Amino acid sequence: MGEEFNASKPIYFQLAERINRQILRKELQAGDKLPSVREMAIQSGVNPNTVQRTYSELERMGIVETKRGQGTFVTENESILVELRERLKEEQISSFVDDMKEMGFTVEEMMKGLEEHIRAREGNKA
Amino acid sequence: MGEEFNASKPIYFQLAERINRQILRKELQAGDKLPSVREMAIQSGVNPNTVQRTYSELERMGIVETKRGQGTFVTENESILVELRERLKEEQISSFVDDMKEMGFTVEEMMKGLEEHIRAREGNKA
Amino acid sequence: MGEEFNASKPIYFQLAERINRQILRKELQAGDKLPSVREMAIQSGVNPNTVQRTYSELERMGIVETKRGQGTFVTENESILVELRERLKEEQISSFVDDMKEMGFTVEEMMKGLEEHIRAREGNKA
Amino acid sequence: MGEEFNASKPIYFQLAERINRQILRKELQAGDKLPSVREMAIQSGVNPNTVQRTYSELERMGIVETKRGQGTFVTENESILVELRERLKEEQISSFVDDMKEMGFTVEEMMKGLEEHIRAREGNKA
DNA sequence: GTGGTCTAGACCACA
């Protein structure tokens, strides 16, 4: 049943992250219906209240929309999804750069290391 | 009392990571004495056995050397420290790339995003 | 309850030696399951944590592999077992030669004594 | 102050072994005076009664002789020393062979391994 | 059930 949850961040937050990634990877597309709160609770092994909170957060961010009596859907507003994509990219990059700096690496080392890493992996694309 | 520990990775492991980063940042230099097991236990708020395990792991990796009755010291073998630096850099880069790919980003997006991020931060150097 | 432990070397280490010898003697073969940590603790009369440490060391050496929730098994990688055999043989020989030299015996005396000892024991094979 | 004592064998016995080895290595020769009980007790960091027992055992074996009012001396009876030498050699060899057999090695492997070990060490004689 | 981690508190050898 997918990955388990981490104790360091709130579960509702991790669940939201997971859904966001599914959207980014196009596993969930604009307009797709999300599982119901109860179903998602069972799938994820968490309390329905937790799922409810996750959906609320996602709705607050404009990523999903709830239609009374029908369920929760990925927004059809593509620009929001584009923003989401940009925001997550920036977060990831930002924490990468911060971590590297915390370890004493210069930006030059990061860029050079990244290029080498990618070049080395180019042969065996997964 | 320094940062707290995360529940997702073993404490002894996180403590080792922390020390490794201190070494990378030259806060701990070759030959420097680490706090005694008991002292580090108090500083970190963990059990002395846990610190002991951390120090053992670091010793197994060659990063640290213990002198009986005297304490634990950062190895004077600079080449090991250089290797450590390279290994941690590669690990960090590797997990960054994997995470980004998992989120559906291409290598081009990563590189471009990174460059932009760095350029944007160049003005207000912290 | 098998043999008792010696006070001169750590128990976890002696237990590892014992298991290594069982593997060399083919009492434990590649792929065989070792007793669970708790069971081995009872059999050996030591604390489960001590057994855990023994198993960890063996795993670090590649001699044993753990499958979560299933148990600890002798590695199927035969070449590691061959290496183990060679390493232990060399260690045993090395300490024998060193001890003999420390007692003032020449290599000629060692070889000759060994040959005689073996020839004398050849008649009454145990 | 030399090596420490092991908890697995009685201290008086280990002390006797040590003295025997000194005799084998000619550090103590026939007729030499051993340190007084009190002095040896201090040198070795053990109780004088323990040293006394060691000397008694050595005397029972004919290896040393006590002269009232003068001290304890290595026997002048060379044949006893030769016997000692032979006995210790045989003990060492015997336990080596038993250990190797316990680990599943054949006598052929022992001999071949020993020869190779010695040949490899011939270049850099200590 | 399995192995893995952590704490508390003890004892040891070494210097």
Place this chain on the structure above:
DNA sequence: GTGGTCTAGACCACG
């Protein structure tokens, strides 16, 4: 004082 080992007993994640 230092690090190293051991025990007792607890809790966890995984299957």
